[in-house]
Amino acid sequence: KNEVEQSPQNLTAQEGEFITINCSYSVGISALHWLQQHPGGGIVSLFMLSSGKKKHGRLIATINIQEKHSSLHITASHPRDSAVYICAVRPNTGNQFYFGTGTSLTVIP
Amino acid sequence: DGGITQSPKYLFRKEGQNVTLSCEQNLNHDAMYWYRQDPGQGLRLIYYSQIVNDFQKGDIAEGYSVSREKKESFPLTVTSAQKNPTAFYLCASSIALTSLPSDTQYFGPGTRLTVL
Secondary structure, eight states: OEEEEEOOOOEEEEEEEEEEEEEESSSSSEEEEEEOOOSSEEEEEEEEESEEEETTTEEEEEETTTTTEEEESSSOOOOGOOEEEEEEEESSSSSSOOOOOOOOEEEEO | OOEEEESSEEEEETTTTOEEEEEEEEESSSEEEEEOOOOTTTTTTEEEEEEETEEETTTTTEEEEEOOSSSBEEEEEETTTTOOEEEEEEEEEEEEETTTOOOOOOOOOEEEEEEE
16 A cells, blocks of 8 residues: 555656646645656655645646645646656654655656 | 765675665754665655664665764665665655654665666
C-alpha cells in the first residue's frame, strides 16, 4: 500500500503545452512538498503547501486538504522542464516523509 | 556555498564487499537522512539521525549501518548482508527532525551504487 499516488507515471508534451501532474494521498498531513529530480539525480524542493495555492514563475501548485489531493501545473512548458516530479507528504504524526513514485516529464521542442 | 555533498557519484563494488557512501553538509542542520531510490518506487528511508551520536532505523535498515560522530557527516555503509544493494542513494538534511511541517529537506546529488 502506497500512502502517496501520483499520475501520470510518464508524460510527454510539446513545448508550450499546459501540464498537470496529480498527487493523491491517504493519510492526514501537515504539509505536502513538490520536488523536482533532474536527470543527473539531484533533487530540489519546488513548493511546500499546507493549504490553497502557490505560484512560482510558470509553476503553480494547489492542494485540497479535504479531498487529499494536490496538483502541480506547468504553464508554457519548455524542454528544460523535463525532469521527474515527486510528491512528498509529511503526516500529522511521526517525522518521516512519504514519497510518491514520481512523474517523468519530457517536453519536446 | 551551503549544501550537501555526496561522494562518489558512481561506485562499483564486487558482491560480498562492504562499501561506505559519504554525506557531508555545511548547512548546520541537526537532522540527516539516507534514502534509497529504485526504478518505479518512491524514496525509501534507510536511516535517520536527529543529533550527533544518535540514529534510528527507517523502513529498510536491514543490511545497512550508519554513524554520526560529527554534525556535518552521516556516512552510510552498505554491508554484504544487503541482498540487493544496487540502487541510487540519496542523503538529505533538515533543520531538525521535529521541525516545522514547512521545513523542507535538502538533498545531496546522490551516489549510484552498482554491485557486480
